[in-house]
Amino acid sequence: MQTIQNTTGGREAVLPGRFTSARLPAARPGTCEWPTLALFVATVAVLLLGVTVLSGLWLPLAVGVTALALVLHSSLTHEVLHGHPLPSRRASEALVHIQPGLMVPYLRFRDLHLAHHQDSRLTDPYDDPESNYLDPVVWGSLPRWRRGLLKFNNTLLGRLVVGPLVGQAAFLRADCRAICAGDGQALLGWLAHLPGAALVLVLVWQAPMPIWAYLVACYMALAVLRIRTFLEHQAHERASGRTVVIEDRGPLAFLFLNNNLHVVHHMHPRVPWYRLPELYRENRSRYLARNHGYVYGSYAQIFRLYFLRRKDDVPHPLWQGR
Numbered sequence: 001m002q003t004i005q006n007t008t009g010g011r012e013a014v015l016p017g018r019f020t021s022a023r024l025p026a027a028r029p030g031t032c033e034w035p036t037l038a039l040f041v042a043t044v045a046v047l048l049l050g051v052t053v054l055s056g057l058w059l060p061l062a063v064g065v066t067a068l069a070l071v072l073h074s075s076l077t078h079e080v081l082h083g084h085p086l087p088s089r090r091a092s093e094a095l096v097h098i099q100p101g102l103m104v105p106y107l108r109f110r111d112l113h114l115a116h117h118q119d120s121r122l123t124d125p126y127d128d129p130e131s132n133y134l135d136p137v138v139w140g141s142l143p144r145w146r147r148g149l150l151k152f153n154n155t156l157l158g159r160l161v162v163g164p165l166v167g168q169a170a171f172l173r174a175d176c177r178a179i180c181a182g183d184g185q186a187l188l189g190w191l192a193h194l195p196g197a198a199l200v201l202v203l204v205w206q207a208p209m210p211i212w213a214y215l216v217a218c219y220m221a222l223a224v225l226r227i228r229t230f231l232e233h234q235a236h237e238r239a240s241g242r243t244v245v246i247e248d249r250g251p252l253a254f255l256f257l258n259n260n261l262h263v264v265h266h267m268h269p270r271v272p273w274y275r276l277p278e279l280y281r282e283n284r285s286r287y288l289a290r291n292h293g294y295v296y297g298s299y300a301q302i303f304r305l306y307f308l309r310r311k312d313d314v315p316h317p318l319w320q321g322r
Contacts, residue, residue, distance in 0.1 A: 028087050035274050036076065036085035040095055043072045047100060050217075055209035062209055063217045068255065070101045070221035075257040075273075081110040082269050098196035102218050103168055105193030108175065111185065117269060122242040123235050125316050133235060133316035140315075147314070154310040156303060159230050164222035227252060227299060231311050232262045234294060235318050241292035248298045249277070260299075263291040 050066035077096045079085065086092040096106050112129040121127040125135045132154070139147070152158035153166050178186040204214045236242045246253075246260035253260050257273035261280045264287055265271075271279060280287060288295055296302055305311075 028083055028089060029085065029272075030087065032087070033085035033272050036079055036272060039072070040076050040085070043069055043076060047073065051204060051207045051209045051214065055207065055213070059209070059213055063213050063220070066209070066214065066217040067220035067224065070217060071224045071255045072257075073099075074101055074221065074225055075255065075259065077106060077109065078113070078259065079257065079273055081106075081113060084272050097192070098200065099193065100200050101221055102197050102200060102215075103164075103222065104171065105189040107189035107192055108186065111189070117266065119239045119242070119266060122239060123233050123316065125319060128233075130229070130233075131316075132229075132233075132314075133312070133319070134314050135319055136315040150314045151310060154312055154314055155308055156227070156230055156306045157308055159226040160223045163226040164219050167226075168222070224252075224255065227302075228256045228259060230306070231296075231302065232259075234312070235316055236292065236294075237318065238292065240290050241294060243291050243294065245280070245287060245291060245295045246297075246299060246302070247295065250299070252299045261287075263287050263294075 047066060047069035050062045050069060054062035054065055073096075077099070080092045080096045083089070084092065086095075093106065093110075099106055116122075116128055116130045118127075123131050123133055125131055125133050125138070134150075142150075149162065149166065152161075153163055175186050175190070179190070201211065201214075204211055232244050233242050234244070243263040243266050244260075245263050248260050258276040259265055259273070261276045264276050264280050267287070267290070268276075268279065
């Protein structure tokens with residue numbers, strides 16, 4: 001699962017508990033969204049296949065397949081927290097209560113991500129829990145080694161190599177501080193998560209795949225998810241200009257469940273993943289006007305442009321302080 005805390009450490013000055021109130025969707029699907037439910041079943045089946053059968057055949061293949069299944073499971077978890085695929089919220093959340101990606105509790109992902117959907121706060125170093133920008137004052141106080149690490153993390157190569165480690169460290173640090181400050185919602189998220197994570201590890205221990213190989217797959221899944229989050233938001237004076245469209249229809253778009261059409265998702269967060277491409281095709285000019293032309297043609301283009309080059313500086317270029 002993707003890390004949903006500020007991945008550059010920009011939340012260090014934030015009071016614990018700022019992002020713990022769940023803003024649950026008011027509307028639910030009237031009927032079961034069968035494409036999502038069927039994909040969930042298929043994803044779990046592929047995950048089990050990787051951990052069991054493929055591990056006995058060729059471990060590198062098993063690790064790769066398991067990682068891709070974990071990416072897709074994370075994308076399906078994102079669908080659940082936005083109100084899909086069942087009319088009952090509790091029934092939908094039961095599907096993802098156990099997180100095979102291990103790293104992020106579902107309840108924390110839900111609460112923090114729904115807070116992120118307040119578009120007026122997008123990219124804010126303090127008020128957006130998914131921002132990758134720092135307050136320039138905080139940036140100026142960091143030691144040189146950490147600045148270098150965060151600069152590397154702002155290249156696509158850096159996001160793939162060290163991004164999961166940087167993000168997870170910041171996430172755990174912030175949640176530990178919140179829990180120590182008495183944040184019951186953060187504590188509940190972890191208490192609800194740990195038994196399921198332990199169960200996953202026990203099941204893997206009984207399977208042909210070694211525990212270390214499964215943890216490598218978890219790390220690889222986090223790395224792939226950072227391709228999606230790498231530039232989905234930018235600093236812009238207007239909130240409407242902060243959210244990207246990547247007009248990709250390839251394997252990554254499928255793994256991300258069309259969340260590459262990110263401005264469409266932000267404008268219609270309760271529309272299921274399989275309807276987003278049609279909605280975009282029918283209203284392309286509207287969405288590109290909405291986000292002020294923040295658009296890329298494909299993930300291949302993004303790799304060409306930013307694999308070794310930073311798209312953004314780490315300090316927020318428009319931050320005026322408070």
